[in-house]
Amino acid sequence: MKNTILLQNRPTGTPELSDFKFTSEEVPELRDGQMLLETKYVSVDPYLRGRMNDTKSYVPPFELHKPITSAIVAEVKESKNDKFSKGDYVSGMLAWKREQVSDGKGLHKVDPDQAPLSAYLGILGMTGMTAYFGLTDIGKPKKGETLLVSGAAGAVGSVVGQIGKIMGLRVVGIAGSDEKIEMIKSEFGFDEGINYKTTSDMKKAVGAACPDGVDVYFDNVGGEISDAVLFHINKFARMVICGAISVYNETSLPKGLSVQPFLIKNSALMQGFIVGNYAERFPEAMQKLSGWLKEGKLNYEETIVEGFENIPQAFLDLFSVKNKGKMVVKV
Amino acid sequence: MKNTILLQNRPTGTPELSDFKFTSEEVPELRDGQMLLETKYVSVDPYLRGRMNDTKSYVPPFELHKPITSAIVAEVKESKNDKFSKGDYVSGMLAWKREQVSDGKGLHKVDPDQAPLSAYLGILGMTGMTAYFGLTDIGKPKKGETLLVSGAAGAVGSVVGQIGKIMGLRVVGIAGSDEKIEMIKSEFGFDEGINYKTTSDMKKAVGAACPDGVDVYFDNVGGEISDAVLFHINKFARMVICGAISVYNETSLPKGLSVQPFLIKNSALMQGFIVGNYAERFPEAMQKLSGWLKEGKLNYEETIVEGFENIPQAFLDLFSVKNKGKMVVKV
Incomplete structure (x- = not known):
């Protein structure tokens, strides 16, 4: 065999x-x-x-x-x-x-x-810990802020959104089907969702779903979706760059909007990371995640x-x- | 009149x-x-x-x-x-x-x-303080690291490079003429310079000038120069986004390499800022800058x-x- x-x-x-x-x-x-x-x-x-x-x-x-x-x-x-x-x-x-x-x-x-x-x-492995450290350590969310998550129905995104709700944020998710949008709202507690496949104008859609702008963007996808988000970031916004699945299979180097002018205008931050950077803090994340899981605050x-x-x-x-x-x- | x-x-x-x-x-x-x-x-x-x-x-x-x-x-x-x-x-x-x-x-x-x-x-006004806060607060330079500065002969860039030398970094500058390259080395103490106007391959030139990679990139220009730098950033690199003069006059939104994959690969950070964010700390910067100026450590x-x-x-x-x-x- x-x-x-x-x-x-x-x-x-x-x-x-x-x-x-x-x-x-x-x-x-x-x-x-x-x-x-x-x-x-x-x-x-x-x-x-x-x-x-x-x-x-x-x-x-x-x-x-x-x-x-x-x-x-x-x-x-x-x-x-x-x-x-x-x-x-x-x-x-x-x-x-x-x-x-x-x-x-x-x-x-x-x-x-x-x-x-x-x-x-x-949820108790790499994906849950990726969500936890990216959101808390780089995103530094504050109660009442708006969190936007791309790949929101995915393994990491769905946990990010739920931790965002636990921390008192307004949470908006981007996903690729109406079924997924329904799921992130009903199962994961997202406040609103954007189906990027049926939306003709992502820039407009992000603006409509985030009327107070975006304070934390947890990015799993990169590409055009993330370009559209740039127009709606708030001053001192934090963009957590976790993944770029939309460009992983490209054979030439992907291009997009120059982010620098947006970063300057808004004194904004973009930071990439991998969960391994936080190896010393894994026990802390496990404790938090398994606690929330037991309390019924996390679905997956x-x-x-x-x-x-x-x-x-x-x-x-x-x-x-x-x-x-x-x-x-x-x- | x-x-x-x-x-x-x-x-x-x-x-x-x-x-x-x-x-x-x-x-x-x-x-x-x-x-x-x-x-x-x-x-x-x-x-x-x-x-x-x-x-x-x-x-x-x-x-x-x-x-x-x-x-x-x-x-x-x-x-x-x-x-x-x-x-x-x-x-x-x-x-x-x-x-x-x-x-x-x-x-x-x-x-x-x-x-x-x-x-x-x-040097004792907005430009000096821009250099000071961008480099120290976002760049967080550590002795022995490599600092790359674009617009190195400019008002901000020339101060950034000198503060970098005061802090014990290896400092490389990018500027647009041989005269300026000569100036940043002889007057401002940069270790090395790249004339982007006579360099046919910026990506290669940055690699050659920064054999240990780039730990801190202080970016005044954006555009293709900054795209080339992305290929040489080290793990946990900090890119201080201070200006993007190369694209300020563009009439359509400038495009460039997608930075997200580079940020993920290197757990790297890009952060925009304006000096006004640090208004409360202006006295600290004035004291440092005028001290260095009196000690003859800063030229302008x-x-x-x-x-x-x-x-x-x-x-x-x-x-x-x-x-x-x-x-x-x-x-």
Whole structure:
């Protein structure tokens, strides 16, 4: 049985199934300190696209003909490691393999009684923490301000909006279907939504949805949507640059409005980040997020695809936004 | 004698002399609390261009057929104001008039024995403080880092570079002639310079001049120069967006590289500002700048144009960069 997924080609533009290759790799014998892991849930995320290019970035590129890695929840099947026992569940960056050997570095235990295992890849994992740190540390929201979120129905965006509501903000979301707009309002408590696919004039639509201007813009998409937002930022606005999914597959460098004049006019800030910058503060975020989850203040959506063999397709589907909320593959 | 300069037309693109009108206005009688001022030095600055458009910005637009205002040093000729006496020199935002009446609001005394009067429009005025606050508060430079300055031979840029050297940075400047490159190195202590007019590949040139990458970019120009810098920013880079003179006269919204992917890749920050944001801290900046000036750690260049009638032309000359350092008109 094919048990490993390799990066076969570096995609040009939009990735295709042929960029991935299924292969069989033997699982080595355990040595002292190691354990055998069985993959349960695999996170597929837009940022993986960047790692498929051979360019310097915040994380090194994937190697060609080597397994792809992403956030994974796995079960410990055998352990020669003091810190983990058979039957434990762990989460961390692991390879797209059905089974693999690990020395436990960078992995931590997750508790299936506290939350469903898949949640540790989403709201209690990287996506939840990305939302938490981006919004609180860069966005610095103040009660009563207007928060605008692009990719609002996505894994990160939906959490950002809910934390915004917890913090007392007016929250407006941008998403790509009426169904998603309905969802962010009814499930996630957004005050208003903009369907960018049916809106002919985004600039006008943002102005109408944010009559007091935008104080915090949490940006998951970049591109023309974010250009339109620039016209409505308030003085001292903070733009949290979390993702730019709209341009990840472009083969030439994307262009847009020059942001500098807008930044000067409004004494505004744009800041990019990755969640890893906050590694030392992960416990703080986990405590906040799991607290809000228990209190019923946070909802989350997942799109769970079944089957190891469907991991590449699930990743591709991110770019046609077939998912609602966090996209996870159950193996 | 024509004693007042009005904004006659809102310029489209590059301003022209015909956008200004010289006229005669009567100087009213002094009432209690007022004083009569005689203009001595007039500051012309790129940011005035923005105020000539009829668009919302950080300062309201100039009114058509009304006098233009900018930073001015004037002598008190008569005073019915308790805080100012005949013979005092004051600085503040005043009208382009040979003489005018003021109630003293927003003006402060300047001392011709401490520094030449024109310096209060430059290194000890808005430009010096712009350099100080932008670099220290947004740029947050750390000893040993690389600071890149665009518009390096200009009023603000030349001060930024010198403060950078005082703070122990490696400082690289971008300017538009070999003469200016020579000047920023010999007079202002920059470690290296790039003449963007004779460089065929700015991206390469920035890389060569900043082999350790760019930690702080102090941006006075925007446009293609700033696009080229994006390829060389380091992780956690701070881009201080002070001006965008290269695009101020464009009649359509300027476009450039999408900055978002670069900001994400490098967890980098871009922040716009105006010196007015720091009004409460002006005394701190004045103390630092005048201290450094007395210690001989700060040099400055001025281009002093003579004659009230030459104010509009001096302003126009900013955009063909005929000035070295601060452009001031002596009346």
